[in-house]
Amino acid sequence: MYLISFWEELRHKTSLEGDGMNSALTSLTTLYAGIPLWAWIAAGLAVLVLIILIISVSVASHRRSKWDRSFDLRMADARWFADSLTLAVADRTKSTPELVRTWTDGVPRMSTLSQQLYELSTVAPTDKRSRQPRQLAYAVDGLRQALDADVRLRTQGYAPGQDAVIAESAMVVGQRRRDLDGVLAGMRH
Known part of the structure; x- marks a missing residue:
C-alpha cells in the first residue's frame, strides 16, 4: 500500500517538474528525507541478508535439537542395555530357557540401537556430535558381543574346564x- 502511494506521488511530482531522469531522481531524494536511493537499496539488501541469516540459524538450530532428542533416546536405550538387560542376562541363577528367552528378546533391540547410532553419526550437525554416536555404538556392540558369547557358553552344555571359561566370560x-x-558418562552435548 505504501509503495503504491509512493509511486503515485512520484509520478505526480515528475509530471509537475517535467519528464526526465533528473526530476525522477530529485523526487526520490526529496521523498526519502534527502537520503540517496543507493543508501535505501543498501539498507534493503542488509535487511534481506539479516532475514536470510536468521532463517538459516533457526533451521540449523531446529535440526540440531531434533538430532539431540534422537541421540538422547539412543543414550537411554544404551543405559537400559547396560543396567537392565546386561544384569538380567549375566544373572547366574537363571535357568537356561529363561536366560535364552531374556537374551533373545533383547538382541533385536540392541541391533536396532547400534544401527540407529551409526545412522545418527552420519547426520550429526558437527564433527564432535558425529563421534559420540559412533563411540556409543562401539561400546554397545562390544557389550553385545561379550554377552552373546557368554550366553552361548552357558547354554551349550557342560564340558570339563568350562567353569573357568564361563568365569572369564563373566569378567569380560x-x-x-x-x-x-x-562412554555414557562422558557423553555431553
Whole structure:
C-alpha cells in the first residue's frame, strides 16, 4: 500500500517538474528525507541478508535439537542395555530357557540401537556430535558381543574346564559393561 502511494506521488511530482531522469531522481531524494536511493537499496539488501541469516540459524538450530532428542533416546536405550538387560542376562541363577528367552528378546533391540547410532553419526550437525554416536555404538556392540558369547557358553552344555571359561566370560562382560558406562558418562552435548 505504501509503495503504491509512493509511486503515485512520484509520478505526480515528475509530471509537475517535467519528464526526465533528473526530476525522477530529485523526487526520490526529496521523498526519502534527502537520503540517496543507493543508501535505501543498501539498507534493503542488509535487511534481506539479516532475514536470510536468521532463517538459516533457526533451521540449523531446529535440526540440531531434533538430532539431540534422537541421540538422547539412543543414550537411554544404551543405559537400559547396560543396567537392565546386561544384569538380567549375566544373572547366574537363571535357568537356561529363561536366560535364552531374556537374551533373545533383547538382541533385536540392541541391533536396532547400534544401527540407529551409526545412522545418527552420519547426520550429526558437527564433527564432535558425529563421534559420540559412533563411540556409543562401539561400546554397545562390544557389550553385545561379550554377552552373546557368554550366553552361548552357558547354554551349550557342560564340558570339563568350562567353569573357568564361563568365569572369564563373566569378567569380560563386566569389563564391557563398565566400558559402556564410561562412554555414557562422558557423553555431553
